Amino acid sequence: MVSLALWCTSFALQLIILSRGFLTRALLKFPYFYAYTFSVLVGDAFVFVAWRAADPALYQKSYWAWQFLTLVVGCGIILEIFKHVLAPYPGAERFATAVGLFTFGVIFCVAIVYRFLPVGRSTLSGSTFELERDVRTVQALFLFGILAVISYYGIQIGKNLKGMISGYGLYIGTSLLTLAVRSYAGAGFNRVWNIVQPCSFNVSVMIWVIALWSFHPNPVPDASIQLEEDYEAFAARTKRALVAMRSHLAKTSRT
Numbered sequence: 629m630v631s632l633a634l635w636c637t638s639f640a641l642q643l644i645i646l647s648r649g650f651l652t653r654a655l656l657k658f659p660y661f662y663a664y665t666f667s668v669l670v671g672d673a674f675v676f677v678a679w680r681a682a683d684p685a686l687y688q689k690s691y692w693a694w695q696f697l698t699l700v701v702g703c704g705i706i707l708e709i710f711k712h713v714l715a716p717y718p719g720a721e722r723f724a725t726a727v728g729l730f731t732f733g734v735i736f737c738v739a740i741v742y743r744f745l746p747v748g749r750s751t752l753s754g755s756t757f758e759l760e761r762d763v764r765t766v767q768a769l770f771l772f773g774i775l776a777v778i779s780y781y782g783i784q785i786g787k788n789l790k791g792m793i794s795g796y797g798l799y800i801g802t803s804l805l806t807l808a809v810r811s812y813a814g815a816g817f818n819r820v821w822n823i824v825q826p827c828s829f830n831v832s833v834m835i836w837v838i839a840l841w842s843f844h845p846n847p848v849p850d851a852s853i854q855l856e857e858d859y860e861a862f863a864a865r866t867k868r869a870l871v872a873m874r875s876h877l878a879k880t881s882r883t
Contacts, residue, residue: 634826635676641833642669645840654788654843658712660704661792665836667701699763703732705796706770712789713774716849720859728770735762761807768800781855784847791839795832802828 645665649655655662671694707728714721739759771793778785785793806824810817 631822631826634823634830635672638826638830638833639669639672639676641830641837642672644837645833648837648841652841652843654840657843657845658708658788658792658840660701660708660711664698664701664705668698671697695760699760700736702796703728703763703767705792706767709771709774709789709793709796712846713778713783713785714855715846716853717856717859719856719863723859723863724774731766731770732763735759735766757807757810760803761811764800764803764807768804771797771800777855781853783849783853783855786846787844788840789846791835795835795839798835799828799832 642665646655646662646669649658649662649665675694707725710721710724710728714724736759739762775793777783802824806817806821810821
């Protein structure tokens with residue numbers, strides 16, 4: 629009964645977010661975020677249908693397929709945050725996005741290989757738990773990194789982006805905590821997991837409903853912020869270091 633109430637609350641809140649995004653046209657400004665919300669909504673509907681069908685095998689497959697899908701699409705929220713925070717600094721934005729795409733791509737490729745090749749020995753649920761732990765850890769690191777950049781350079785962000793970061797940060801933090809506890813407690817923790825995870829997600833969705841009720845663009849950045857110049861200097865130093873390393877390796881190979 630509690631699970632059903634949590635599911636109904638989540639479904640209703642997500643419908644509100646999507647409808648407000650359509651009415652305010654914010655979904656055009658934050659396409660990755662709304663794609664994530666839509667995927668969770670559709671996934672919830674499929675899982676609910678499987679649960680009502682009283683078919684445990686179908687429910688398990690639907691649930692873990694939904695978990696995998698939302699993990700993939702959820703990475704887009706991190707990229708969305710990069711895109712809007714760093715929009716005035718195109719070099720830094722391209723670099724952060726490329727690093728994010730590469731990192732998430734490597735994680736998912738490794739997970740797929742581990743799951744489907746003979747080396748993979750874990751069950752679908754076990755491998756998805758491991759994948760979620762890895763993805764959430766990387767998401768947390770990227771989120772912490774962008775918050776450090778915002779704080780260090782004093783970058784001003786709008787209400788929408790603040791809510792997006794706060795809500796997703798809360799969900800990532802709760803997920804990492806519960807995943808850590810489950811790794812020690814084992815499958816016996818699943819009963820608690822089935823309540824804590826939906827509750828934390830619903831709180832995050834409530835934050836998004838409030839923060840994204842109407843569209844609020846980011847403030848015009850302060851011209852004194854030297855983020856792009858710092859990035860270009862970093863890129864130049866990195867290029868020089870790579871050239872020097874390549875030259876050193878070439879000399880070593882000739883000796």
